[in-house]
Amino acid sequence: xxxxxxxxxxxxxxxxxxxxxxxxxxxxxxxxxxxxxxxxxxxxxxxxxxxxxxxxxxxxxxxxxxxxxxxxxxxxxxxxxxxxxxxxxxxxxxxxxxxxxxxxxxxxxxxxxxxxxxxxxxxxxxxxxxxxxxxxxxxxxxxxxxxxxxxxxxxxxxxxxxxxxxxxxxxxxxxxxxxxxxxxxxxxxxxxxxxxxxxxxxxxxxxxxxxxxxxxxxxxxxxxxxxxxxxxxxxxxxxxxxxxxxxxxxxxxxxxxxx
Amino acid sequence: xxxxxxxxxxxxxxxxxxxxxxxxxxxxxxxxxxxxxxxxxxxxxxxxxxxxxxxxxxxxxxxxxxxxxxxxxxxxxxxxxxxxxxxxxxxxxxxxxxxxxxxxxxxxxxxxxxxxxxxxxxxxxxxxxxxxxxxxxxxxxxxxxxxxxxxxxxxxxxxxxxxxxxxxxxxxxxxxxxxxxxxxxxxxxxxxxxxxxxxxxxxxxxxxxxxxxxxxxxxxxxxxxxxxxxxxxxxxxxxxxxxxxxxxxxxxxxxxxxxxxxxxxxxxxxxxxxxxxxxxxxxxxxxxxxxxxxxxxxxxxxxxxxxxxxxxxxxxxxxxxxxxxxxxxxxxxxxxxxxxxxxxxxxxxxxxxxxxxxxxxxxxxxxxxxxxxxxxxxxxxxxxxxxxxxxxxxxxxxxxxxxxxxxxxxxxxxxxxxxxxxxxxxxxxxxxxxxxxxxxxxxxxxxxxxxxxxxxxxxxxxxxxxxxxxxxxxxxxxxxxxxxxxxxxxxxxxxxxxxxxxxxxxxxxxxxxxxxxxxxxxxxxxxxxxxxxxxxxxxxxxxxxxxxxxxxxxxxxxxxxxxxxxxxxxxxxxxxxxxxxxxxxxxxxxxxxxxxxxxxxxxxxxxxxxxxxxxxxxxxxxxx
Numbered sequence: 014x015x016x017x018x019x020x021x022x023x024x025x026x027x028x029x030x031x032x033x034x035x036x037x038x039x040x041x042x043x044x045x046x047x048x049x050x051x052x053x054x055x056x057x058x059x060x061x062x063x064x065x066x067x068x069x070x071x072x073x074x075x076x077x078x079x080x081x082x083x084x085x086x087x088x089x090x091x092x093x094x095x096x097x098x099x100x101x102x103x104x105x106x107x108x109x110x111x112x113x114x115x116x117x118x119x120x121x122x123x124x125x126x127x128x129x130x131x132x133x134x135x136x137x138x139x140x141x142x143x144x145x146x147x148x149x150x151x152x153x154x155x156x157x158x159x160x161x162x163x164x165x166x167x168x169x170x171x172x173x174x175x176x177x178x179x180x181x182x183x184x185x186x187x188x189x190x191x192x193x194x195x196x197x198x199x200x201x202x203x204x205x206x207x208x209x210x211x212x213x214x215x216x217x218x219x220x221x222x223x224x225x226x227x228x229x230x231x232x233x234x235x236x237x238x239x240x241x242x243x244x245x246x247x248x249x250x251x252x253x254x255x256x257x258x259x260x261x262x263x264x265x266x267x268x269x270x271x272x
Numbered sequence: 273x274x275x276x277x278x279x280x281x282x283x284x285x286x287x288x289x290x291x292x293x294x295x296x297x298x299x300x301x302x303x304x305x306x307x308x309x310x311x312x313x314x315x316x317x318x319x320x321x322x323x324x325x326x327x328x329x330x331x332x333x334x335x336x337x338x339x340x341x342x343x344x345x346x347x348x349x350x351x352x353x354x355x356x357x358x359x360x361x362x363x364x365x366x367x368x369x370x371x372x373x374x375x376x377x378x379x380x381x382x383x384x385x386x387x388x389x390x391x392x393x394x395x396x397x398x399x400x401x402x403x404x405x406x407x408x409x410x411x412x413x414x415x416x417x418x419x420x421x422x423x424x425x426x427x428x429x430x431x432x433x434x435x436x437x438x439x440x441x442x443x444x445x446x447x448x449x450x451x452x453x454x455x456x457x458x459x460x461x462x463x464x465x466x467x468x469x470x471x472x473x474x475x476x477x478x479x480x481x482x483x484x485x486x487x488x489x490x491x492x493x494x495x496x497x498x499x500x501x502x503x504x505x506x507x508x509x510x511x512x513x514x515x516x517x518x519x520x521x522x523x524x525x526x527x528x529x530x531x532x533x534x535x536x537x538x539x540x541x542x543x544x545x546x547x548x549x550x551x552x553x554x555x556x557x558x559x560x561x562x563x564x565x566x567x568x569x570x571x572x573x574x575x576x577x578x579x580x581x582x583x584x585x586x587x588x589x590x591x592x593x594x595x596x597x598x599x600x601x602x603x604x605x606x607x608x609x610x611x612x613x614x615x616x617x618x619x620x621x622x623x624x625x626x627x628x629x630x631x632x633x634x635x636x637x638x639x640x641x642x643x644x645x646x647x648x649x650x651x652x653x654x655x656x657x658x659x660x661x662x663x664x665x666x667x668x669x670x671x672x673x674x675x676x677x678x679x680x681x682x683x684x685x686x687x688x689x690x691x692x693x694x695x696x697x698x699x700x701x702x703x704x705x706x707x708x709x710x711x712x713x714x715x716x717x718x719x720x721x722x723x724x725x726x727x728x729x730x731x732x733x734x735x736x737x738x739x740x741x742x743x744x745x746x747x748x749x750x751x752x753x754x755x756x757x758x759x760x761x762x763x764x765x766x767x768x769x770x771x772x773x774x775x776x777x778x779x780x781x782x783x784x785x786x787x788x789x790x791x792x793x794x795x796x797x798x799x800x801x802x803x804x805x806x807x808x809x810x811x812x813x814x815x816x817x818x819x820x821x822x823x824x825x826x827x828x829x830x831x832x833x834x835x836x837x838x839x840x841x842x843x844x845x846x847x848x849x850x851x852x853x854x855x856x857x858x859x860x861x862x863x864x865x866x867x868x869x870x871x872x873x874x875x876x877x878x879x880x881x882x883x884x885x886x887x888x889x890x891x892x893x894x895x896x
């Protein structure tokens with residue numbers, strides 16, 4: 014089975030993340046780049062499927078040159094090879110153009126199964142899996158906390174607000190995973206050393222036959238008009254318990270329409 | 273034979289007597305300052321350096337991402353997930369050859385990894401070093417048959433945890449009293465006995481067990497879940513709260529004869545040889561803590577203002593900051609030099625490693641104590657408490673507690689003094705041994721005198737002059753050259769003092785523990801000064817003048833300590849102390865104890881370790 018995992022480099026959630034004042038895109042220099050946490054679950058799931066069914070795991074990442082760190086991390090976990098889509102023309106792409114660029118690349122490199130995290134911790138749109146499936150013309154199996162493959166059949170357990178959906182489809186397909194699905198392995202030192210020697214193919218948009226007028230900041234369908242820092246948190250309301258603490262707490266919740 | 277003579281004989285048998293390779297430390301004590309042996313310090317290959325750096329990066333990010341040292345301190349347990357993560361990373365096989373599934377790291381990077389780990393969580397570095405420096409990997413690597421290596425090393429590299437079991441309730445520094453026995457029955461040995469303070473023993477998969485086979489001691493690899501083994505207790509301590517250290521009972525435990533390491537009777541020699549380089553891990557952890565203390569001292573002393581200025585600008589605190597910083601740099605220099613010499617394998621480093629252990633554990637303790645003092649009330653407060661009331665949770669008191677054991681285990685400071693002194697005076701003993709042996713007859717003494725005469729006729733004059741007196745010597749060290757000249761001169765002075773002590777006390781010298789400990793401590797200061805100068809000269813290429821400044825001040829501090837020790841060689845209260853202590857033991861001064869209440873709980877001083885089946889519940893567990 015030829016599995017492709019889409020991996021994104023995002024600014025470290027533990028540090029302060031910023032937008033650039035000039036074009037209002039993400040300031041990638043302001044914070045360390047790390048692997049989008051949900052994508053680690055996707056890599057782990059891909060590795061587990063490969064271990065169970067054989068095949069090959071390819072990492073696909075779209076991002077600036079710096080994203081190679083993230084690619085190496087996924088390779089260190091055990092993925093076999095990587096494709097790095099990197100081109101200045103891609104900077105500032107929104108979800109629609111990102112899905113277009115990734116879909117074109119996926120068509121070029123081929124796949125039986127595409128796995129990705131259900132969202133990224135920076136943009137948090139959570140729509141990429143659906144867009145990719147649409148563009149590729151494959152079934153979409155999103156928000157999975159369990160994935161089973163049997164021959165060319167794939168089944169997932171989809172996490173919903175009311176419980177689980179069981180969703181079945183046939184390969185090729187696109188799957189997005191949630192963090193409950195597994196416990197990602199920590200790369201071993203041998204894995205880290207081996208990753209240095211694994212092939213990483215870097216593609217510019219021309220290599221993947223991506224047309225420049227459909228990607229990048231200028232072609233984005235959405236635009237950041239303005240942004241401001243979140244206001245500092247105000248002091249909370251303290252309910253002092255003088256025998257009627259429960260009543261007061263209930264009244265407070267009722268006043269905010271929580272109960 | 274008296275108990276003392278027996279103990280001494282056992283210790284003597286275990287000593288490695290051959291000196292096949294040159295030893296900087298041994299020559300230093302003989303007044304022969306062989307700077308050429310340590311300068312320029314041997315370097316690792318580019319490939320090994322790259323691999324080591326990559327590993328340190330991986331280890332650092334693992335510690336940062338996956339380990340909560342405050343949780344380990346609070347719960348007194350290293351979470352299984354942390355151990356599994358360390359296993360996955362390969363840290364259980366850092367020193368094991370790649371051929372057996374390990375990482376095959378150099379000593380240099382092994383000690384750096386421990387330094388990094390210890391600065392973050394000393395309990396974790398204790399886990400790793402107990403497993404690799406004294407547990408199954410090291411003795412099997414050095415003394416195991418190819419078959420034993422194939423059987424055990426891959427398991428250790430895969431993360432099966434090992435522990436080293438020597439100590440017993442009645443045996444600390446004196447293995448002659450070892451009570452655990454291993455009796456050969458056909459193809460197996462049957463082991464009976466009780467072992468104490470089994471670091472890692474509570475969670476171990478494989479054990480190195482020291483047991484008596486007849487009159488001598490042998491070393492065995494034992495499967496920790498063999499029938500008859502019970503972990504009866506998990507002990508708790510002043511510091512290193514996360515370590516899995518307990519009491520393990522052996523009752524009729526059958527061990528295949530194939531699991532004997534080396535030959536019967538080689539056990540103690542194996543243990544001591546293992547420690548020759550194994551001893552480097554502990555000073556590495558000491559250096560790690562001292563480096564961390566430097567960071568905290570700097571940050572706190574520039575932030576905290578009292579009486580109108582940052583406390584670091586008050587002289588009393590400034591002294592401490594200088595001491596902490598210089599000592600941290602020196603401890604790292606000592607470990608680094610010894611580690612690189614261990615990798616290079618051209619030198620015998622047993623004295624350097626022993627000096628590093630002795631000096632590192634003593635100095636790091638002082639460093640941590642001064643850090644607590646600089647932090648004042650906050651130094652005494654736990655990190656958790658500081659954090660709970662909204663301040664940075666700096667675990668200064670924890671580091672102090674965690675460090676305290678280093679002066680006790682893997683050879684207490686007092687034992688290290690004797691062990692190094694034994695090697696330091698060995699050259700004298702080997703030529704003058706008969707001369708000072710109280711039991712030798714006159715003829716033997718005559719023969720010894722002739723032999724010794726030849727040696728001393730050549731050796732003594734060489735102690736009178738040397739390059740340390742020439743103002744141009746060691747000029748490649750620039751501003752540090754005068755410190756190296758001091759080391760050269762002082763090593764000769766040290767050798768003269770040792771010789772004088774020997775001729776004065778002859779066979780009784782071995783009991784002059786005050787004198788011997790000072791000789792060794794002076795040697796340690798001289799070794800540290802040398803290591804710092806060599807390190808600073810190398811670092812200057814990258815860091816400019818700054819390493820020189822630290823090295824210069826460190827050497828000033830070390831010289832003052834050495835001079836103090838010299839003064840006390842001859843002017844001390846040693847003999848009065850010995851006399852008074854004897855009277856204390858006789859109960860002559862119990863009035864000093866009037867007016868107190870002893871809070872100790874009931875029980876004998878030493879629990880009887882009666883062999884036989886266990887009466888306790890087994891608290892052994894596997895981390896898998």
